[in-house]
Amino acid sequence: MKLPKEYILPIFAQNIVKRRSVLPIPVRSTVEWTEGLKIKRGGETVLYTGSMYQLIPYAKAVTKRMESMKLPETEYTEKVLPFGKYVNSLLNVTPFMFLGMVSEQERRYFNGCLRNVARLLMSVGVDFGYLYEDDMYAGALAYDQGLDIAFEKHAKRVFKRLKNLGVKQIITVDPHTTEVFLHAYKKFIPDFDIEVKSYIQVLAEANFKGVSDLKVKLVIHDSCVYARYLGIIDEPRKILQNVKVKIAEPKLSGEQTHCCGGPIESLFPEKACEIARNRVDDLASLGRFCVTMCPVCLMNLRQAAIPGFEINDMSYYLALTLQ
Amino acid sequence: MIRAGTEFLKNLKQKDYFNATECFNCGTCTALCPMGIEILPRELFRYVLIGAEEKIVERSDTIFSCLLCKMCEANCPQGVKIAENIRTLRWYLTERVYKIS
Numbered sequence: 220m221k222l223p224k225e226y227i228l229p230i231f232a233q234n235i236v237k238r239r240s241v242l243p244i245p246v247r248s249t250v251e252w253t254e255g256l257k258i259k260r261g262g263e264t265v266l267y268t269g270s271m272y273q274l275i276p277y278a279k280a281v282t283k284r285m286e287s288m289k290l291p292e293t294e295y296t297e298k299v300l301p302f303g304k305y306v307n308s309l310l311n312v313t314p315f316m317f318l319g320m321v322s323e324q325e326r327r328y329f330n331g332c333l334r335n336v337a338r339l340l341m342s343v344g345v346d347f348g349y350l351y352e353d354d355m356y357a358g359a360l361a362y363d364q365g366l367d368i369a370f371e372k373h374a375k376r377v378f379k380r381l382k383n384l385g386v387k388q389i390i391t392v393d394p395h396t397t398e399v400f401l402h403a404y405k406k407f408i409p410d411f412d413i414e415v416k417s418y419i420q421v422l423a424e425a426n427f428k429g430v431s432d433l434k435v436k437l438v439i440h441d442s443c444v445y446a447r448y449l450g451i452i453d454e455p456r457k458i459l460q461n462v463k464v465k466i467a468e469p470k471l472s473g474e475q476t477h478c479c480g481g482p483i484e485s486l487f488p489e490k491a492c493e494i495a496r497n498r499v500d501d502l503a504s505l506g507r508f509c510v511t512m513c514p515v516c517l518m519n520l521r522q523a524a525i526p527g528f529e530i531n532d533m534s535y536y537l538a539l540t541l542q
Numbered sequence: 543m544i545r546a547g548t549e550f551l552k553n554l555k556q557k558d559y560f561n562a563t564e565c566f567n568c569g570t571c572t573a574l575c576p577m578g579i580e581i582l583p584r585e586l587f588r589y590v591l592i593g594a595e596e597k598i599v600e601r602s603d604t605i606f607s608c609l610l611c612k613m614c615e616a617n618c619p620q621g622v623k624i625a626e627n628i629r630t631l632r633w634y635l636t637e638r639v640y641k642i643s
Contacts (some may be wrong), residue, residue, distance in 0.1 A: 224606050229573050229642045362609055365632025367556075368643045443611040478576050478611035489609050494609070 222285060222300070224486045228532050229304040231361055231485075234313065239373070240356035242274050242281065243313050248309025250351050256337055262348030263387040266337060266461035269357040269396035271327035271512045272329040279518055280320035281313070293450045329514060335390050335534035336418050342541055343425035347390060347473065351455070353380055357359035359395040362403045363482065371407045377410050388414040390421055392534075394444035394451070394513050401449070405433040414499055417445070419512060432463035437536065438506040439466050440498070440520065441476035442513035456531060461542045467505040477501065481515035495523035511535055553638075554590065558630045562587035566642050571614035571624060579586035579604055583614060583624050586631070594633040598631060599639055 231241040249270045257532055258266070306312060355377050361370040381389075392395040400415040437459065445451040452473045459466055471477040480494030499520055502509050509530040511517045519529050554560040565587050575582050583606055589597040598605070608628045615624040636642045 224603070225640050228636055228640065232636075232642050324615070338594040338607055363629065363632075364606070365634070365636045366642060367633050368637065443609070443613070447616050470580065474616055478609045478613065480576070482605055482609045482611070490577065492606060497576075 222288075222383070226300050227486060228364060228366065229486050230312070231364060232309075232366045232535050233307050235356070235358060235361045235369050235373045237308070237336050238311060239376075240274070241271060241276055241358075241360045243535060244274060244277045244317075245247070245309055248326070250353065252333040252390055253337075253349060253351070254336060257335060259348045260351060261383060261384050262346070262394070263353075263385050264345070264347045265389060266340065266347045266349050266392070267355055267357075267365070267396065268333055268388040268392050271356075271359075271393040271396055274356070275328075275514045275518045276321050276325040277317045279325065279522075280317035280322070283320050283486060283514075284316050286488065301455065319480060320388055324367045324436070330439070332423050332514070334531045335538035336396060338541060339427065339534065339537055340390065340418060343422060343427055345390070345421060345425070350384065350386075353384060355380070357396045357399045358403070359399040367407075370403070371542045374404050374407050376405065378413075378498075381413060386413060388488050391415060391417050392441045393502075393515075394449065395515065397442050416452075417449075417451060419445075419451060419454050419458070422535050422537070423457045427461060427517075428459045429462045429537065429538070431506060431540050431542060432462050433536060433540050434465075435508060435512040435536075436465040436467055437508050438502045439468060439472060440479070440509055440511045440516060440530075441472055442511070442516055443478050445475055445512055446476045455510075457523065458537065459510070459533075462537065463537070464510075467499050467528055469505060471501065479511075479513075479516040479519045481513075481519035484515070484519060491519055492522055495519045499523045499525060499528065499530075504532075544589075544594045544597060550593040550595040550598075551590055553568060554630055554634060556595050557631060559623065559626050560590070560630045562591060562622060562627055564623050565618075570600065570617050570618060570619060574617055576609060576611065576613060577607060581605065582608060583628060587622075588626065590627075590631070599635070602635050602639075605635065 234241050234243055358370050358373045397417045404411045477498050479498055480491035484491040503525055510533050512533045517532055566574055567584055610625045612625050637638055
């Protein structure tokens with residue numbers, strides 16, 4: 220049997236309140252992407268990762284572990300499962316879920332995306348810092364799952380920390396963190412006054428052109444959150460066109476983009492994969508290379524990847540134009 | 543038999559945004575849903591409007607399998623805030639039914 224959501228959701232809530240993330244991973248893993256970049260600590264403008272890119276290889280590892288667990292459908296299992304939340308309240312069970320299952324190659328790739336974003340912002344002269352261990356997960360999954368009590372506590376903690384550190388502007392790297400700051404935080408914290416922008420918006424405003432052109436055709440996959448929640452549709456196209464990318468638009472793109480399936484990966488991984496397969500089929504019919512703008516889309520679409528079709532993050536392609 | 547009433551909807555509205563009264567049941571949302579689940583979301587909203595709380599609890603897997611992708615919402619001719627409605631139902635289930643704090 221698969222682990223029912225009724226036993227997973229309390230663990231998410233406990234983790235975010237007690238351990239500052241739905242999926243607590245070692246702090247070292249969240250900050251190691253900065254090595255050698257000499258990004259200053261703090262400042263009024265910060266690059267805020269919310270650990271989203273760093274979490275993805277771990278989330279994938281947990282899903283793999285859960286799939287391999289195959290809990291027996293017995294009366295005994297049903298009696299034991301409810302105790303999981305009590306165990307987790309005392310002892311963080313998450314590391315046992317990803318131990319030995321995390322792909323080093325993926326960790327390097329996702330950390331590389333963050334390094335690319337930092338380098339891209341530097342290339343257009345943006346003066347930004349990073350909060351290192353204070354760059355907390357923003358809480359998107361808890362909010363989406365309706366875990367409002369846990370989310371509110373966490374959001375207030377994040378906001379307080381940002382204010383204490385004197386942060387006035389946040390540059391985000393993924394759509395979920397952008398959306399949760401812009402809408403969910405404002406719902407629970409009426410005086411939330413920090414300016415929030417995606418790095419894609421910042422690059423578009425700076426008219427990013429890179430140093431060299433990237434003369435390639437890329438099939439674009441818009442994130443649902445960027446396109447339909449935040450209206451960020453023209454900005455990625457503008458910067459890709461600036462570096463001479465030929466953009467292939469799927470039938471369902473922009474405001475009508477098709478979901479990658481990723482948002483339900485944590486509770487219904489099989490369904491998430493089925494949706495990703497459908498989307499990959501559409502995208503792969505238009506070209507060999509695909510560009511995504513969200514770590515969740517990237518992970519989920521890559522899980523359904525087909526030979527000869529390569530999917531990469533926007534930051535990966537743009538960083539190629541810095542050489 | 544479904545026990546109808548107004549309490550359930552009142553409870554949802556007290557806490558958060560929930561508005562499905564504009565839905566005229568055209569089925570655009572169902573046709574466009576990437577999940578391909580027939581009940582999502584218009585039938586769910588009917589259950590809420592008539593106060594059939596037990597049907598919502600029964601369909602909790604469907605509620606949590608919504609992608610919140612807003613494909614339905616972007617195409618809803620009545621402008622129903624479908625994703626926010628679904629999130630409110632999740633809040634109700636997690637806090638009031640599963641008692642997660």
